[in-house]
Amino acid sequence: MNARQMLKWAVLLLIPILLVSTGSAFAARKTFNIGVVSDGPLARFQEIAALYQSEIISMASSEFDVKFPADKQLDGGWTLAGVNQAIDRLLADPQVDIVITLGEVGTNEVCKRRNLPKPVIAPFVVDAEIQKLPIKGNASGVKNLSYINTYRNFNRAIKRFQEVVPFKRLAALSDQFAIEAIPNLQRPVGPIARKAQIRIEVVRVTDSAEEALQRVPPGVDAVLTTALPRFTPAEFRKLTDGLIERRLPSMTVTDYEEVQDGVLATTVPASAKQQLARNVAINTYEVLRGEPAGNLSTVFNEGETLTLNMATARAIGIYPGWRVLTEAELLNEEPGDRDQKITLFEAVREALVANLDLAVAGKNVTAGEQSVKERRSGLLPQIGISSQARIIDADRARNSLGTNPERLWTGSATASQLIYSEKTWAGYEIEKHLQNARVEELATVKLDIMQLAATAYLNVLRVKSIERI
Template structure:
């Protein structure tokens, strides 16, 4: 019985307690609404409920979200509506609501006004000295048009700036006089452009070097996207007074960040809590001082062709992907390989050597072409001498002749043709080797650019991480959890990180310079490289999946290596070049041995014709028969060198030595190829394990960093542990960013030794390669 009485008593107390919990209805006064505004109001509502907890029941009604659409009379009417209905607390935001409420003499219901105003438009000391007003407080943040325009000027140094202001705001502020003062003070040409829509802005941007957006809080995300894209297309930088979200959507810069909104909401929630607890407002109308930080969308900056000053990096919050570059051309690995073949200057130079060797072959063949000479003469002889020559040497005469020399057979000429053909083919193989080297060098430049680009991104993220840790250290110092030494240490780290970022940026630029050189582009060409991953992008083909399986299989690896060595020996252009050089040398050796006993056979012929004979002695005596004016002769000659100063024997000995030398070079090259294949395979196996381990390292170091950050913020660990965790994470990120690229670069190195690149082959050629491996495996 006593137990039932106790239960009833406890139930009665609980019901009584719940019945005494007071319900509060909160209403909102807005100038305008949008999806973004609705989302932020929902966040505010949740913040208020979180702070109030179980002290009261908070209710919101869509009917109590009243909008004035920039109509001052409607704003007053909306306020009166909330005074007359069940609303207990009024929260107002917006320029017109600000003007309307500050004119009220008294406030029957608790009213909270929040927003931001420009210190260029208000008397800050007067605002701070406002007296307490019953049932009213205003939480206002200051923004400075002057400071924003100074930042814009430092960023882009514009001449004429369009000041974008909502039409409704022009009716309630002294904007024109403020703009005139700023023009004179900042030495800028400022033109006010009122707007009610994005199109109003876009239709009035002629001759603008930059724009400064005042307002635009009620633009939708799609409106901001539209505005940002249009400004980027017209190469017009933008600075906005709206929060960081609009910069994330594509505008260039702002001096506001997300913490402003969060601080607003927490202050409003605390004031609501004071009302519920029947206390006075914890503060009178006041300014909420916030740390301002320049925020820049790095992708927008890149599209506009702007380069951030190093002096601004320390204090600037950079959003976006710093490695998402604006380029005239973005290369894949296959693009790089193909363009290197077509455009590389060194390769073009080597191509000329092939053309020269072709001409040398043609020159050797020309020994069997006829050699024809045509000549003409005109003679004058002393008349007295001509008279005594019996017509053989007339005073005046002109004649001409045609001479023909034709080699019918020459052992030396035939040998030279064979030698030059072999040397031409050797030169072609040398070119093929250089082509493989050029492709490999271009691939190396491509992967280096990717590594530099990834490192730049990691260093950028690490800089942001240091800034975050500096904020934590600053908060801990202000709360008395740590000393100032932590703040100073992170400032030192920040300086070092900035230097590391600058070095990473310059390395990335140098990587692009090297790639431009390989591809015969102007060195300063704006290019980018498309990221690639293992078994993705260019490497997603079946052949690479098979290679990965063969390398990962201990049973197949030895057989696969032997097969690759066989393929490399068959494909190696260096070996083929030596083979052709050996052919040339052996032919020379044959020429200087038995070939020297084979005679050279030639044909000669000449035709002579006398065109004119005049003057003294031009007639023959009657007892002599005059020769014909035209006559010819033909002859065959046979020559055989009997003793040529022993040069034949010496040349034979030289050719024999050269043959031995080439054979030794071939043996050495085969060993080098075999070793290179084995080394490349071992390196690939190492990189496969490195890829997996680096991923695990990154995941664990990231988790460890997050835990250490939380512990440091709570004063549970010291700065050394946080720095170690951050450095470990940085090292892990760098390892991950390079591990895959090193593996893919190793694949390209293996293919270079094989004498072929799978990326430049067809699927049929891949299938033939795999079929040869299957046959090799079956035979071995």
Template sequence: MLKIRWIIIFLTISISSIGQDTIYIGVINDRMIEESVLGSELQSQIEIEVEQLLQHRFNIAFNYYSLVQDGAIRPEQFDLAYANNDIVISNGTVSSDLASKRDSYPKPTIAGFILDAELQGLTKTNNGTSGVSNFAYLESPYDLKRDIDLLYRLSPFKHLVIASPPNALTDDIFIDALFSKFLSDKDVEIENVRYGSDITSWVAGHDNEQHAVYVLPYLGNDPNYIKSLFDLLNNTYKIPTVALLGEEYLQAGALAGYEIDKNFRKIPRRLAISILKILEGTNPSELSVEMETFGETLLINMATARSIGIYPDFDLMGDAKLLNLVKEDGVGTISIQQVIAEALNNNLELKIEKTDIDISDTEINIAKSDLWPQLDVTSSLSQVDETTALTYQGAQGRTNWFVTGGLSQVIFSEPALANITIQKLLKESEEQDLMQVQMDIIVDVANAYMNILLAKNNLDIQSQNVDRNKENYDIAKAKEAIGYTGASDINRWTAELANANIELNNAYANLRQAKFLLNQLLNRPVDQPFDTEDITLEQSMLLIADRRSQFIDNYGELEKFADFLVDFSKTRLPSLEKIDLGLRVEERLQKSRKRALYLPSVGMQGNANRLLGKYYLPSGIPSIETGTTWNLSVAASIPIFQGNRRTNLIQQSKLSILQLQDTRKNVENQLELRIRSNMEVVGASFSRMELSNTAAEASRKNYEIVRDAYSSGQANITTLIDAQNNALATQLAANNAVYNFVLDFLILERSIGFFNFLATPEQRDDFFIQVRDYITNN
């Protein structure tokens, strides 16, 4: 400890002796600055921050060194830096890694880019410092493990490629150790591939099965390189990517990442502050190595998701900022998953609910404020008559200026503590409300999307019906031309064609209205053009119902499936969780009311008064100066008798708890009724869908037979129109049957709190296994 003090004194004397002489700061970059766009930006930011912070106290000059030259690492650059500078900082992963491995530090040294202190052999004292004389480092503000976990969640991979610049670290062993540490619980191969020819050749030689790429910063000076790399990964090989540099790389084509600008910009500022403290006499060994980071927003590039066919799950979409949801030309196609993602991001009702949560946060802070000191100051100017002024004997005049200050502090207050806990529980309750609204929005948006598919199919059917009427009108005209039929058939087909066109126009209007509704739910301009994904109602049915349709094809399976869903829903539904939170609120309130019978409220209060000015003293009375008067007290209070109010409050809480318990049972019963009723509806819809398809196919064949008969004169117009109308009606009914089945299934999923088509593959497999095990064992 004595040695450190002498070092500090020596540094202080040395720096003081410099006075206004120039302070030389050596910046060791990983490579030539003209070869690195990112390095150049960081270097400029370091210069700006240091000069802004120190320019009025010190003359600052920078010297720059490149650790990597001609493809080789040159450690002697540190010796040059120490020989010609007062302070040395490393501006890169290579230089920071080498700096951390030195045996001694002749000059104050800061390693600015330490990716993993533990793996790089660095320790941290209990005070959060390096403990090494003349050496400080900055812990990484980036959460690489979080990025890797995100990438694995988006697409579970077996082979992870780390895309990194040449000589990004001292060797590949470090990268392998670093990312192996993050993936220690998974069976994953890790390969470090350098930018340039290495990564291009690697991509060309591998297929995309269960591969993923984590993209570290590109340090080269080709502005188009990263975009071309993502174009290759996305469009040709369909490989998912997560980028360390967040939005910049997402705009170039990465699938996901986090906004890191705030934390990235903290590094130059932190280096500047550390340099200032060193110049003021602080040994670098006493500088904190910890970096406070801001919360970072998850970003997901939906354009890339569409391109590679990998979409985030429901939870990720709810938490993320979604980029490129709609193509720039405004007429792109969108899938049902994209629609739901956009709704979760933009829907006004959801934004209102999220604001309620923010309001709950303020309620918590307001509750906490009761435990903080309360300070108030009052200034007053008073006027008294001369007789009263005489009684003050010179201590006050006829006009007096007073200042009074009051301070109070709660030492212990059970109601205040209970209020904080209750407000936190109420916030959780608001979060459950948000989940309910999210589920409702999913059903509404999915219903609106399916309604567009239904309207498109209906439009196609009505268009086919117009074509049929035109065809039959032509047949009637041909028959009239040879005298086989009269004008009555022509007139009838003219009327039928007009009616068919009316229905076609109505179908088109219905489609536009359906799109308007979806735009409204997505908080878009109502008339914004778009198109749905090229998917049929039948394909959407398979997407939503998935393998579970096998559990509803007979009443025996249907009943067992309903039993499983009743049990499954009880652990997932926000409505039940909200009641449970209400119970916890009442239980905490009851506990507080019971404690009020024997726990006092303890507080401290103080006041100070001072006469700042007295004017117009009575004549002949000498002025007497008075000082500040003050008082300080600590008080404890406990109600003794309040007309049985406290006892009644406790009884009220007990009744409220019993009421909530009964409410929970009632809600459980209602939920079971809803699930079982919805299951019956789904079962009926499923059978109706198959029967409707059978009827539509039979009616189509019948129409074709009758039409041929009419054409050959073996059937009259009434029979053909009846067959045609029947074919139209059954085709529309089959179309509606699929739509109703999908909607019924969505409502069923809402009633159990689980949307299969938004779940991850692992969640879907787990659900299917649970169902199969339940049905097998019951």
């Protein structure tokens, strides 16, 4: 038998062994059942559940047989009691190995518990600090509890929104059930509004676009949407259409896909939803492998990407600045969206706003005004008031024979007016002349900038004219 025949027989003998080994490996996989609790019937539950199931199975299928039984997928019916009953039912079910909460309220409720009989993955924490959730290092520190803090910086989001379009009065659309079940979610509204120097009005909504639009107060400049889990896709589209009809700029801090549905802006990246599902899958896999849930990281960093729906921008008649447009991802972009038209007057005005030399000259004038006031103060009437109190012991008072009383309180008031001082008057007059010089310098710098900006603008027009010829 030659070498080639020997190799052939060896391969034929190895194939059955490999098949048996592979079959044994798959047969040895332990089965785990995962139960899911949502806050209520979700219009997109199948879509959301499929995403999480896909990520978990993809992560764990090589070692474990993970199942999501249909009768273990429960919802709380949009009531606090219903959510807790659903959680209790799955925690008590011996056929459920892990519980996942797909909702802000369910996540908050389960995170308040300290005696969990089985691992729970809670991925929808809005802000762990505000919700006063347990934290030990970067983990929950609670046995069988793994939550994910999906905290988003609302201060930063509103600042970016104001860069897109300025506003002073903002309506924040929030789910009524979440606000009532987690009252602390409203606590940061005041500080955020003060920092942004705006007025924020929280508008509670349920599942109706018409109702939500009616509740938006008149006089609002912009709208912010938070998680609205009860809205169907069609109803959410009605909401965005209504906001566009009222020419209200909008921003979502929850879902990138809402910009595709008509919201003007978001800072949520397109990958955020899948990234969160992947984090849940990683934590679930670690629990399956025996890692204590309370030791798993709660940190979630999705990053920030400004996205603008230019179709919405055109419909409501706003045009963000050039810097915003160059930084942002633009949806429904048309060829002219990045080519901002600017008049000569606007070019000069922008140059005056952005020029640092002019800003420095302006600060010098402001500082000079104070210098003039300081010089003038020496010519004004001077008033002085003083008071002194003293207490000594009784023995010393007696020994002083009346010259030092035991308790003494004295006060005095003085007033003076400078009649004439050549030095003081000269200093005041000199400072006034210096201030006039600063004002003239500011005007000179301003005129120079205007000339340079206008010249540059006209040169661009001249070059474009030559280019067309």
